[in-house]
Structure formats: C-alpha cells, structure tokens
Amino acid sequence: DAGVIQSPRHEVTEMGQEVTLRCKPISGHDYLFWYRQTMMRGLELLIYFNNNVPIDDSGMPEDRFSAKMPNASFSTLKIQPSEPRDSAVYFCASSLGRAGGVYNSPLHFGNGTRLTVT
Amino acid sequence: SQQGEEDPQALSIQEGENATMNCSYKTSINNLQWYRQNSGRGLVHLILIRSNEREKHSGRLRVTLDTSKKSSSLLITASRAADTASYFCATEPNYGGSQGNLIFGKGTKLSVKP
Numbered sequence: 334d335a336g337v338i339q340s341p342r343h344e345v346t347e348m349g350q351e352v353t354l355r356c357k358p359i360s361g362h363d364y365l366f367w368y369r370q371t372m373m374r375g376l377e378l379l380i381y382f383n384n385n386v387p388i389d390d391s392g393m394p395e396d397r398f399s400a401k402m403p404n405a406s407f408s409t410l411k412i413q414p415s416e417p418r419d420s421a422v423y424f425c426a427s428s429l430g431r432a433g434g435v436y437n438s439p440l441h442f443g444n445g446t447r448l449t450v451t
Numbered sequence: 452s453q454q455g456e457e458d459p460q461a462l463s464i465q466e467g468e469n470a471t472m473n474c475s476y477k478t479s480i481n482n483l484q485w486y487r488q489n490s491g492r493g494l495v496h497l498i499l500i501r502s503n504e505r506e507k508h509s510g511r512l513r514v515t516l517d518t519s520k521k522s523s524s525l526l527i528t529a530s531r532a533a534d535t536a537s538y539f540c541a542t543e544p545n546y547g548g549s550q551g552n553l554i555f556g557k558g559t560k561l562s563v564k565p
Contacts, residue, residue, distance in 0.1 A: 337493070368555075376494075376539070376555040389552060424493055439484065440541075440553065442493030 335359075339425050339443035347451055351413040354446045356425030357406055366440060367400055367410050368424040376424075382408065383430075394419075415450045422447050455483075455540045455556030463562040470527040472559040474540030475520075481543045483516055485525050488537045488558070497525075497538075502545070530563045537561070 338357040346352055358365050366381040380390040385402045393400070397416070402408040412419055422445045429438040458473045474483070482501045486494040500507045500516045500523070507514045513526040527534055537558040544554065 366553075375557040378552050378554070381552070426493075437482075437499075439496030439499060440486075440494070442495070444491075444493045 337425055337427055337441050337443035339423075339446050341446060342444065343447045343449075345449045345451065346415055348416055349414045350450075351411065352415045352419075352448060352450075354410040354423050354425075354448070356408045356410070356443060358408070358425070358427030359441055360406065361429070362427035362441070363405075363430045364428045365402060365408050366426040366428075367408070368426065368442075370422045370424060370445070371420075379410070412448075415448075417450045420448055420450050455542050455554060457538070457540055457556045457559040459559060460557070461560045461562070463564065464530055466530060466532055466563055466565050468530055468563075470530050470534070470561055470563070472525045472538050472561070474523045474525070474542075474556060476523075476540075476542045477521065478542075478544040479518070481545045483514075483523050483543075484541045484553070485512075485514060485523075486539045486541060486555075488539065490536075494539060527561075530561075532563050532565045535561060535563045 340355045363384050367379040368376050370376045379392045380400045381388055382402045400410045424442050424445045426440040426442040428440045455474050455476045464470055480502055484499045485497040487497055488494045498509050498514050500514050511528045516523045537560045539555050539558045541553050541555045
C-alpha cells in the first residue's frame with residue numbers, strides 16, 4: 334500500500350498565478366479530505382468528499398478555492414488567483430468511512446504540499 | 452473557535468522519561484483520536500478512543516478520556532529520541548445526529564533528548 338500520494342511536494346508561485354494540488358487516496362477509501370496547516374491557525378478542514386461527492390465545503394476560504402474529485406482515485410485542489418496569505422502546507426487525507434455516521438477508522442494523511450506564494 | 456486544545460504547547464524530556472500531553476475540548480463528542488506528526492511529514496494516526504471508553508493502550512501509549520471534564524491525556528512511557536514529534540488530538544463533535552467533522556487541536560511539540 335503506497336499510502337496517500339500528494340504532488341507536488343513543494344510549490345513556489347507568484348501572486349495571481351493558478352495553483353493546482355493533486356492527491357491520490359488509498360485505494361478503497363471512500364472519504365477524502367483536504368486540510369490546510371499554518372502556524373497561526375493549525376490544521377483547518379477545507380472540504381471533504383464521500384464517494385467522490387463533496388459533502389462539506391464550508392471550510393473553503395473563498396471562491397478562489399475549488400476542489401474536485403472526478404473519480405475515486407484522484408482529487409485536485411485549485412487556487413485561482415493565488416495570494417501570499419494562501420502560503421501553507423496543504424494535506425490530503427483519506428479514510429475507509431464512517432459507521433453509523435461516526436468516524437470509526439483513522440485518517441491516512443499524505444506528506445503534504447508546501448505552497449509558497451510570493 | 453478551537454474545539455481541541457493541547458497542553459502543554461511544548462515539552463522537553465530526557466530519553467527514558469514518560470511524557471504526558473493533555474487535550475481539552477468544548478462540545479460532546481463521538482470519539483477522540485491522537486495523531487503524531489514528524490517534521491515535514493503528514494500526520495500519522497496513533498489511537499482512537501470512543502466516548503464510552505475511559506482508557507486505551509497501544510504499546511507504550513496510554514490514552515484516557517474523561518467526558519465529564521471534556522479532556523483526554525496521552526501518556527508515552529519510556530520515551531525514545533524517535534518519539535520527538537508534534538502530537539495532535541482530534542475530536543468529532545456530536546451534533547445530535549448531524550455529520551460532524553474531525554477537528555484538530557494545535558498540537559504539543561515533544562522533544563526527547565538522548
């Protein structure tokens with residue numbers, strides 16, 4: 334099992350540019366999560382999917398952020414246009430699911446994408 | 452607002468000593484999880500404790516949960532230099548049937564000196 338795979342590991346871009354982050358979840362997992370981590374705010378949930386359908390995107394900061402999951406093995410998080418305050422580490426995580434509406438299995442995290450917007 | 456708060460923010464101990472980290476939260480929960488994060492890496496799940504459980508063990512890890520005080524503790528016994536990492540608690544609030552999200556605290560940074 335290769336685990337959750339994120340690419341790229343590092344991204345440096347200029348303000349105003351479009352940034353696309355990619356994630357391949359663990360095969361068979363039906364939940365996929367995008368988190369953002371900063372020193373000031375810690376880990377924030379941006380959006381999560383169940384069976385490729387977005388369930389809760391209330392954590393997405395604003396319309397500049399969008400996420401898609403076209404199939405069970407791939408998801409993208411796009412920022413357009415990017416701003417310096419978007420600089421953070423973005424994590425993708427997947428899990429096997431929820432029984433009775435409760436998290437009963439752990440989240441498996443990728444190693445993140447460190448985004449720097451100058 | 453932060454659901455989970457770890458305490459202390461940073462902890463430095465010698466190899467072989469025990470390390471205790473605490474987590475307090477605000478709402479009723481379905482379960483509480485602990486994760487470890489090594490520098491530059493993603494979070495790794497350590498242990499999950501359900502709201503009807505009071506204590507759980509996994510190797511050198513011991514987790515307790517006190518729902519009346521809305522708090523949990525993670526004890527690492529006989530610490531090793533390899534335990535140096537940040538430790539996070541994550542809670543799933545119980546919103547009375549509606550889907551809750553897993554909310555992470557800001558973590559405790561543990562340093563174990565050889």
